[in-house]
Amino acid sequence: MVMMNQGALLSWYRRVERPLPWRLNPSPWSILLSEILLQQTQMERGIRYHTALLERFPTVQSMAESSVDEVLHLWQGAGYYSRARRLHALAVEVVQSHGGVLPEDYDSLLKLPGIGPYTAAAVASIAFMEPVACVDGNIRRVMARQTNQEEPSPTQVQSFANEQLHENAPGDWNQAMMELGALLCRPRNPSCEECPVHDTCLGRSRARELPRPKKIKKKTEQYNCIVRVDDRGLPELHQRPDTGLFAGLWGPEMGSDLGTEGCDHVGTIRHLLSHRELIVSVWKSKGKNGIDSETVALSTLDRRILELVGLL
Ligand code: SF4
Incomplete structure (x- = not known):
């Protein structure tokens, strides 16, 4: 040694x-x-x-x-x-x-x-x-x-x-x-x-x-995210469940098979996590009971989504 x-x-x-x-x-x-x-x-x-x-x-x-x-x-x-x-x-x-x-x-x-x-x-x-x-x-x-x-x-x-x-x-x-x-x-x-x-x-x-790099293959996941905006221009935000992606943080509705009928497509965000690549299609629609996004904890992805929709 x-x-x-x-x-x-x-x-x-x-x-x-x-x-x-x-x-x-x-x-x-x-x-x-x-x-x-x-x-x-x-x-x-x-x-x-x-x-x-x-x-x-x-x-x-x-x-x-x-x-x-x-x-x-x-x-x-x-x-x-x-x-x-x-x-x-x-x-x-x-x-x-x-x-x-x-x-x-x-x-x-x-x-x-x-x-x-x-x-x-x-x-x-x-x-x-x-x-x-x-x-x-x-x-x-x-x-x-x-x-x-x-x-x-x-x-x-x-x-x-x-x-x-x-x-x-x-x-x-x-x-x-x-x-x-x-x-x-x-x-x-x-x-x-x-x-x-x-x-x-x-x-x-x-x-x-040295050492030989470990190969980490990122898994790609696709999501739809709908930002519902109320009459005051505030987004509806929900606290995510205690387990899973961004547990406990707040954000607009997001899911892998979320229906987007009647919503307007705003754009797509590619977001990298350590072992995953998230492709998020962002949609916008009318909502009610929006909240001030500065009062809750948001992930970086959710900030990017709100920025894309023009709300941050
Ligand atoms: S320990 Fe690292 S920096 Fe030091 S001589 Fe070896 S390879 Fe170079």
């Missing part, structure tokens, strides 16, 4: 560490929010949502006392809305079962709603200094290149991360590994000449080919 130079990587990390809000104010709640947001949201947007969420919900109690709708409202546009619903469920559970204090160890964190192995390890190591190794896409890429493997299995990546872990600085170490993947060991254009651990890197000469 290759052993990376821990000292070199940690001092590089401490030099380049970005002044992110959850690093400047590293409370466990702020760290947990950042880890949940950043899993599927780009850094810049993640920072914006993190600031807004922390301002409205400075503590886990304040989120537990709010409604899930309020959390969804602030989450609008961040995508993967089930994360917002589970975050609210987590806050309620922490208040009910842990006296409002986040549990401090990996195993207890893992039992909370919405917390998987990555988030539990990140929060336990960064907020509570528990020596547990994180694995994410960045670390998988660094591992594949350091060990010169095209398709490392999840178990191999986890063993690599466990073996490399710096036991006395687990939080900084995990962040250093992820920063290395994000800033230098980038997917297409790695900066090997600046890399603090290039001397142990067995795959450096063919880094761009």
Whole structure:
């Protein structure tokens, strides 16, 4: 097993560490929010949502006392809305079962709603200094290149991360590994000449080919969406069911076999989700009891639909 130079990587990390809000104010709640947001949201947007969420919900109690709708409202546009619903469920559970204090160890964190192995390890190591190794896409890429493997299995990546872990600085170490993947060991254009651990890197000469990309074929789904507009120019909006597409968010009527007789076709929107491509034919018709769309939580797709119809 290759052993990376821990000292070199940690001092590089401490030099380049970005002044992110959850690093400047590293409370466990702020760290947990950042880890949940950043899993599927780009850094810049993640920072914006993190600031807004922390301002409205400075503590886990304040989120537990709010409604899930309020959390969804602030989450609008961040995508993967089930994360917002589970975050609210987590806050309620922490208040009910842990006296409002986040549990401090990996195993207890893992039992909370919405917390998987990555988030539990990140929060336990960064907020509570528990020596547990994180694995994410960045670390998988660094591992594949350091060990010169095209398709490392999840178990191999986890063993690599466990073996490399710096036991006395687990939080900084995990962040250093992820920063290395994000800033230098980038997917297409790695900066090997600046890399603090290039001397142990067995795959450096063919880094761009490693790891071999996973092929994800997007499934295409077709929908009709009818925007019914009342006399005041406001759209009828309904809250979507608790499960399925955009659960709990609001939007105009949408379905795969929705009849559109008597409606006017406005246009078609192609909307990409992580594993799905949605083709939405947008229709308009007369309605009643419309509501102000700014008062409810909308997905990005629903915003695009309302924009297309000229209502945003
Ligand atoms: S030498 Fe290049 S490929 Fe290897 S870990 Fe560093 S940046 Fe990645």
